[in-house]
Amino acid sequence: MxxxxxxxxxxxxxxxxxxxxxxxxxxxxxxxxxxxxxxxxxxxxxxxPSPLGLEAAQRALREAHLYPDGGCTRLREALAQKFELAANQFIITNGSNEFMTLLCQAFCGPGDEAVMGAQSFIAFKIGVLLAGAKPVEVPMPDMRHDLDALADAVTERTKLVYLPCPNNPTGDCHSLAAIEALIDRLPDHVIFCFDEAYAEYSDDAPDLRPLIAAGKKVVCCRTFSKIYGLAAFRIGYGYGAPELMALLNRVRAPFNVNAIAQAAAIAALSDHxxxxxxxxxxxxxxxxxxxxxxxxxxxxxxxxxxxxxxxxxxxxxxxxxxxxxxxxxxxxxxxxxxxxxxxxxxxxxxxxxxxxxxxxxxxxxxxxxxxxxxxxx
Ligand SMILES: Cc1ncc(COP(=O)(O)O)c(C=O)c1O
Missing domain, CATH: 3.90.1150.10 (Aspartate Aminotransferase, domain 1)
Structure with a gap:
């Protein structure tokens, strides 16, 4: 064999x-x-890379013999301050890519479906397939996500609906009102995953924190790979309900994010x-x-x-x-x-x-x- x-x-x-x-x-x-x-x-x-991030990484190298903080406590605290959320509303991952993998591993399995745009960022589909679930790819007329069609594609098997804003590669983004209307149409058994990898480049990126606070099943993910210039370190994060983060923490590897990346990310966050x-x-x-x-x-x-x-x-x-x-x-x-x-x-x-x-x-x-x-x- x-x-x-x-x-x-x-x-x-x-x-x-x-x-x-x-x-x-x-x-x-x-x-x-x-x-x-x-x-x-x-x-x-x-x-x-962010110069402040790079300096912090160089300093952190001297402690390379120590295991990292497995819970990424300082970074979660820094993010909590920045986003005015609680530290237990964040999970730090090995790039936001890992966040997507964890979400699928925690919530999807054979027989489940996840809805996404046909030209949506490809990591969604990869994560869903690896979890043994079915990606449901919704056509994107004129290379834009059709939010009504995403909602229409939801069935009783759907676990996740993805929307990147802006999407890679098509660049399309949608208004907060349109996104809220989509989320309002999702049944209670569906989690809405909002990928904000490029949000920092925009002046009016939709802010879904009020929906999270209102108890909607919404989770957002971001990365240090893009505007902070730390792609090689592989560090990103998700934020949402504390209960969801606790579940994702059960799926991740104990030291999924290395100490050098954590130090760089903490410093880069304040590199305005x-x-x-x-x-x-x-x-x-x-x-x-x-x-x-x-x-x-x-x-x-x-x-x-x-x-x-x-x-x-x-x-x-x-x-x-x-x-x-x-x-x-x-x-x-x-x-x-x-x-x-x-x-x-x-x-x-x-x-x-x-x-x-x-x-x-x-x-x-x-x-x-x-x-x-x-x-x-
Ligand atoms: C839309 C989108 N989401 C997520 C990512 C993944 O970023 P990373 O895993 O480097 O954090 C990318 C990378 O290109 C992206 O384009």
């Missing part, structure tokens, strides 16, 4: 998450200097300067890129978050051409958005480089003609 015959069938059916290509890998593949490569593939912070700069750079960068795309006559989608979608006729060639020129972007085939590539918004210099590269590629006629008509090079 081989391992595949022994493994749980859900593991074999599991889609594999395709992360952005690592810099070293592209450097080797294309014979480029790693330092010259620009990675705009994973919605990371182009300004780098870094957050403000990242937000301003992102705002300006979105304007710069969309202006640039318009000048090139390209269709794009730019709503929330720190990324934009660009529509091109031959995304595979565009992707390849970018990589040859040392720029890593993200193709969106796994999201069934095969005509699009996703570009993380960079600094002004980085965006200028991307636009120049895009222009050069289009002039070469690579991305706007079918593969068989490509000029030979």
């Amino acid at each position: 081989n391992y595949s015959e022994l493994v749980r069938p859900d593991v074999l059916n599991q889609p594999i998450y395709e992360p952005g290509k690592p810099i070293e890998y592209v450097a080797r593949e294309y014979g480029l200097e790693a330092a010259s490569i620009l990675k705009l593939a994973s919605n990371e912070n182009p300004l780098g 300067e870094h957050v403000a700069r990242a937000k301003a750079v992102n705002h300006a960068g979105m304007h710069q890129l969309t202006q640039g795309f318009e000048a090139l006559g390209l269709e794009y989608r730019a709503e929330g978050g720190n990324f934009v979608l660009l529509k091109v006729e031959n995304p595979a060639q565009m992707f390849d051409s970018f990589q040859q020129q040392g720029i890593i972007v993200r193709p969106l085939k796994p999201y069934l958005l095969a005509q699009y590539i996703r570009v993380t918004i960079g600094t002004e210099t980085q965006n200028t480089r991307l636009l120049k590269c895009l222009e050069a590629t289009l002039h070469e006629g690579m991305s706007n003609s079918p593969p068989d008509e490509r000029p030979s090079k």
Whole structure:
């Protein structure tokens, strides 16, 4: 018997998450200097990590021989202060990705369903499938979540309904009133999971804390990977009812978040300067890129978050051409958005480089003609 015959069938059916290509890998593949490569593939912070977070991490390294605080007490207290909630309303996880896995493991199993948009962030589907439950993928007309259709898809088997705001990759976000109307339609056996990975980039992100306080079955999750620039540390969190957090705590590994990440996150939370700069750079960068795309006559989608979608006729060639020129972007085939590539918004210099590269590629006629008509090079 081989391992595949022994493994749980859900593991074999599991889609594999395709992360952005690592810099070293592209450097080797294309014979480029790693330092010259620009990675705009994973919605990371182009300004780098929060300097306060980095200093705290360096200090914490000296105590690397000690196990971390398994309950992440100081970080939960800092978050409680920031959000005006209680510390027992938070759980800290190994990236917000782990939060999603824990939620599924705690609440979903064979026979259960979880409702999500067909182009919603892919980690929802992965978590649900691994728990042995069924993802119910609701069409997203015009690449936006249809909140009525999400509610319509709920059955007596539904355990979870997901909504990321803004969504990755489509960028769509919805008003508080529309989200409240969706939550009001959910029966009592359904938990609403609100993914706020990019909320800090927005001035008017919907605030669901009053719904949590009112006893609605609402749980939110956030991350330190994006605006705080701490993606490598793998740290995120969820917040909601204390009872829910206590249940999730039963599912997580004892030391799921390392001490260096905890120290970095605590310090980064008060790094208001870094957050403000990242937000301003992102705002300006979105304007710069969309202006640039318009000048090139390209269709794009730019709503929330720190990324934009660009529509091109031959995304595979565009992707390849970018990589040859040392720029890593993200193709969106796994999201069934095969005509699009996703570009993380960079600094002004980085965006200028991307636009120049895009222009050069289009002039070469690579991305706007079918593969068989490509000029030979
Ligand atoms: C919408 C959304 N949610 C969650 C995450 C996961 O973030 P992390 O696991 O790094 O905290 C991402 C990462 O790209 C995302 O785009």
